[in-house]
Amino acid sequence: MCFYFSSLFACFFSPFCEPPTARGERYKENLTFVSSSREAETRKKPNGHDAQQPTRPLEEHKTSTMEEEQQQQQQVNLVEASKFRIRTSDRRHLDFDQEYDLNDTRAAQRSRYSGPFHFVQAADSQFGMIDSYVHKRTEPGWSEEIELCRQLIDTCSQMEPKPLFLIVCGDLVDAWPATDVRRRQVIDFKRIFARLDHQFDIPLVCVCGNHDVGDEPTMDGILEFKQTFGDDYFYFTKNDVLFIVINSQFYQHRLNVQDYAKEQDDWLEGLLSKCKLFKYSIVFEHIPWFLSHFDEEDDYFNIKRQVRLGWLRKFKDAGVTKIMCGHYHRNAGGWFEGMELVVTSAIGAQCGSDASGARIVKVMDQTIEHQYYAMSEIPKKIEFTTN
Ligand SMILES: [Zn+2]
Structure with a gap:
């Protein structure tokens, strides 16, 4: 049993590309978890016997039973979370056009537009924020976020036709990197979202938010994100659309990661030079460049105007069709010279008057349409008629 779960922990926390030192640190962390379980087990079963000793007080027995149930539930959760697959590698999402190479622009090497399709854009599942921010609980849980995410996944699975993917635009969980709460939130996020591709064959696309790497990101925080969810910036193509996912935190604060952030800048500029080869190009990120007007305070x-305007110009000149973001926990957005920026409210906690929900984005021959829906009102039959 112990060997099985040790292996499971190792598997769960050991995605590819993990350097040996990080692997060692993770292993230590996992061993700590396992050994604390063992300690609890030893406490409950002195001398290897079960707790049915006549002298044992009733309250102690109840506590012991609860601990056992909690441990069993933790083990079940870990098994479910281990089904979550990291789906990015080398700055690519692996579930889409595999044959298309950024450096090879021959049109035949990527899929062409073959009719309308849709995807679901959501943001800020942020496990833990409803209890801490809305209910002001000192020891927040995240059962409400779990239920909302389950509802979203179930709705996606029942859509006709199926969405091309579900993207969560950052702040996947609320707790900051390298904390125990974060580790528990990640296990729950993974076990809930694993169903999406494991059970329903719908790809999940994870975007990196400020809560995912910290407001002032460090290489440790970025490495933790990559080991947990995959690349923090990457691209994919499908149906003649170029989808670009970036780590927007570098445009807020890059002091600790300047070389790494510059690598994203160079990569992004290279990718932008390919946008005009595609029917549409869509950028996904967590923090909006602006909320309603490109020149706002x-x-x-x-993102600060000083940084914002230069990048908006680059996106516009490259031919980017839309930029889709989260972070605001409200719906918002605006235009920069005919290029739309869409801000989508949260799956989880709301800061304004919107309801928790998600956005359906329809990619059609002449246009891209999108609409935000409260979770219980997301349509299951997707129509592609234009007004
Ligand atoms: Zn955020």
Whole structure:
């Protein structure tokens, strides 16, 4: 049993590309978890016997039973979470056009537009924020976020036709990197979202948010994200659309990761030069460049104007069709010279008057349409008629 779960922990926390030192640290962390379970087991079963000793007080027995049930539930959760697959490698999402190479622009090597399709854009599942921010609980749980995510996944699975993918635009969980709460939130996020591709064959696309790598990211935080969810910036293509996912935190704060952030800049500029080869290009990120007007004042929820305007110009000149973001926990957005920026409210906690929900994005021959729905109102039959 112990060997099985040790292996499971190792498997769960050992995605590919993990350097040996990080693997060692993770292993230590996992061993700590296992050994604390063992300690609890030893406490409950002195001398290897079960707790049915006549002298044992009733309260102690109840506590012991609860601990056992909790441990069993933890083990079940870990098994479910281990089904979560990291689906990015070498700055590519692996579930889409595999044959298309960024450096090879021959049109025949990628799929052509073959009719309308849709995907679901969501943001800020942020396990833990409803209890801490809305209910002001000192020891927050995240059962409400779990239920909302389950509802979203079930709805996606029942859609006709099926969405091309579900993307969560950052702040996957609420707790900061390298904390025990974060580790538990990640296990729950993984076990809930594993169903999406494991059971329903719908790809999940994870975007990196400020809560995922920290407001002032370090290489340790970025490495933790990559080991847990995959690349923090990458691209994929499908149906003649170029989808670009970036780590927007580098445009808020890059002091600790300047070389790495510059690598994203160079990569992004190279990718932008390919946009015009595609029918549409869509950029996904967590933090919006702006909330309603491209020249608005700096705010906690937007990117500073000094950085913002230069990148908006690059995106526009490259031919980017839309930029889709989260972070604001409200719906918002605006335009920069005919290029739309869409801000989508949260799956989880709301900061305004919107309901928890997600956005359906329809990619059609002449246009891209999108609409945000409250979770219980997301349609299952997707129509592609234009008004
Ligand atoms: Zn955020």
